[in-house]
Amino acid sequence: MDATTIRTTCPRDCYDACGMLVKLSADGGINVVGDPEHSVSRGALCGKCSIGYNGVWRDASVRLTRPLKRVGPKGTGRFEPTSWNEAIGDIANRLNTIRGRDGAGAILQTHYTGTCSLIAGSFPLRFFNSIGATEVDPDTVCNKAGHAALQLMYGESTRGFDPRTIDGSRCVMIWGANPSTSAPHMHQYWLSETPVPKIVIDPIRHETAAAADIHLQLYPGTDGALAFAMLHVIWAAGRIDRAFLAARSQGWEEIEGQLAACTPAWGEATTGVPARLIEDAALLYAAGPSLLWMGQGFQRQSFGGNAMRAVGLLPAATGNLGRYGAGFLYLNGWDTRGVDAGYLTAAHLKPKSAHSISHMDLASRLESPETKAIVTWNNNIAVSSPEQRRLRRALARDDLLQVTLDLFQTDTANYADYVLPAASFLEFDDVVMSYFNTSISAQVKAVPPLGEALPNQEIFRRLAAAMGLTNPELFETDADMIAILLDQAKPGLTFETLAEAGTIEYPVQPVVQFEHHDYRTSSGKIELTGSTFIDAGLPRAPFASAEARPAGGELRLLSPASKWLMNSSFGNDPKILKQLGEDEAFVHPEEAQARGIASGARVRIANPTGAITLRLRVSLDVPRGVILAHKSRWTANGTRNNVNALNPGNKADLAESCAVHSINVSLAPA
């Protein structure tokens, strides 16, 4: 490579963590392409990123390039440029006043995965920990119920299988994930190239489901029942691994006692999946070695925690753990690469008095006069969070200080008092760690920040200084942090070495998940049942949960990831908007027919929380009783709301996590 090509990594909230090349041209322009030498992406980026990174991402007419101060009413998006000094100085004064008068708990901060690089994604937490602000727990809008359930059962949730061990597998089961959208290269290569039977469990017949050997197209929210029906089949066939359960787990008796009733015929009646397919899938999985990919889609339901527990029984009951080619994966965390998250976030600075709240309570918390300020960074709550109408009304409060850091003038930024321009991942060095495989990648600065944009971490260093904070952790440099992080991961690894390689596999040899059966629960065993679950608000034992189907002609609304967006990101790129077309929802042809609605008609989708209007399409990929409308459309240009206007923010059964796939709606012509 010559000096005009920089090798770097995509740090977005995506399983793939693709390698990319940034080619600089003489006129200062760039061309971002896939790195042909990267083992995951093999020279191609996904459609959205190859458009977006060569589109709005470096377009100075679209990006935020200067700090902005609000001049119009909140929500109207009227701002004027100001200087960093003025903006930081005023924000610092106002936050200090609130800390002194109301306490730092009156300051909310919301964040998530706008960038998942380690420093830009975590350093700001040092600032908020040091002042003791109230964190809106990011995982509660995404995957917290699943994490909490696995932590109770297995002692942890972020040490998954090593995808490289697929060469020892005889079955891969994908439960409630859609790799064809959310992990496009894993779908294209890792899954498609491995000649292993695949089972997909998803209400929607997406591309990965269509390509699978067995697709169990269950009715949404019936995962617990399906898992128990599969366990019944395995049990009735004498295929339960009793030796494994006896040695490695506790509580199986309480599960076994429930199984007789969960026949395949019962499973079919409860989940909608044909009994024959339940039997085939159960026996194929049980034979093993089998990998189980637990997606994030199936725990976003009222029984989310129980569903994760029930599905989590399968690897234990079949001994599909601790051997090559077997195991489960929810996410692979940074800890699998030796990173100490407490160091990254300076967790020790956090005062005991600091609280966190669920995203499900964000709107009501913002309404409360006790909340005096909100800082949003790395997320876009006006698009992504529940109770959209109520949330926006609360954001419009004149007495609420709002500071938003972003690359773009998002729907959320429109409500801010100050909008601070963040630098993009192309504009500073950092470290990236995939949450699917256990690689370590370099994010290498390819171009200078656009305009006056600054990396998140630098914005918070300046704010800390202006507020008179003195903890040295708040001022540690990027270079020092990168050196420490890489040394934690692999002693002696330098950024220069990493940058040259782009991505390194870690460790070099594939790892067998739970090879030493070192479950980090209090008993040291896999806890299938027990009082810890009761303490967490669940029953002692998992059960065959199934949500009631909507009645009275209503439909279950599913709003998973869109192929052309990364959450709400790219929602302002004209070429991506062209790919997306008009905002659409999809139903089975019989559901449209039953309501006398033609495909292509404008429809109104409504429930007590709100209503949206979009265009209806029919699709055989969507089961009866369900309506599919992908998440994350921006609303700034035209429509006044998106699918989250229908989201009441109901909580799952565990960890105050979201139940966004358990929403019922009516459908009628607009």
Ligand SMILES: Nc1nc2c(c(=O)[nH]1)N[C@H]1C(S)=C(S)[C@@H](COP(=O)(O)OP(=O)(O)OC[C@H]3O[C@@H](n4cnc5c(=O)[nH]c(N)nc54)[C@H](O)[C@@H]3O)O[C@H]1N2
């Ligand atoms: N209806 C419905 N709603 C959902 C979901 C669903 O399934 N259905 N899914 C939920 C899930 S899983 C999630 S994770 C959330 C995601 O929702 P959010 O966390 O709000 O994610 P994004 O909309 O992508 O917002 C990320 C923002 O960060 C900005 N950004 C990118 N890089 C940087 C940077 O370096 N610095 C700063 N400061 N900003 C940056 C982007 O421009 C973008 O505006 O949505 C949830 N909402």
Ligand SMILES: Nc1nc2c(c(=O)[nH]1)N[C@H]1C(S)=C(S)[C@@H](COP(=O)(O)OP(=O)(O)OC[C@H]3O[C@@H](n4cnc5c(=O)[nH]c(N)nc54)[C@H](O)[C@@H]3O)O[C@H]1N2
């Ligand atoms: N292109 C693209 N990629 C993304 C994102 C994006 O917005 N766009 N978002 C990123 C984020 S934040 C996340 S969290 C991940 C999520 O990526 P995944 O883990 O793949 O999860 P989702 O796409 O939310 O949902 C996966 C599937 O769950 C299914 N599902 C819904 N309800 C149920 C149910 O009751 N039971 C079962 N078994 N399945 C159900 C949906 O039909 C969907 O196909 O993707 C990341 N990658």
Ligand code: SF4
């Ligand atoms: S979003 Fe995912 S698929 Fe797209 S370039 Fe980034 S890592 Fe690759």
Ligand SMILES: [Mo]
């Ligand atoms: Mo997410």
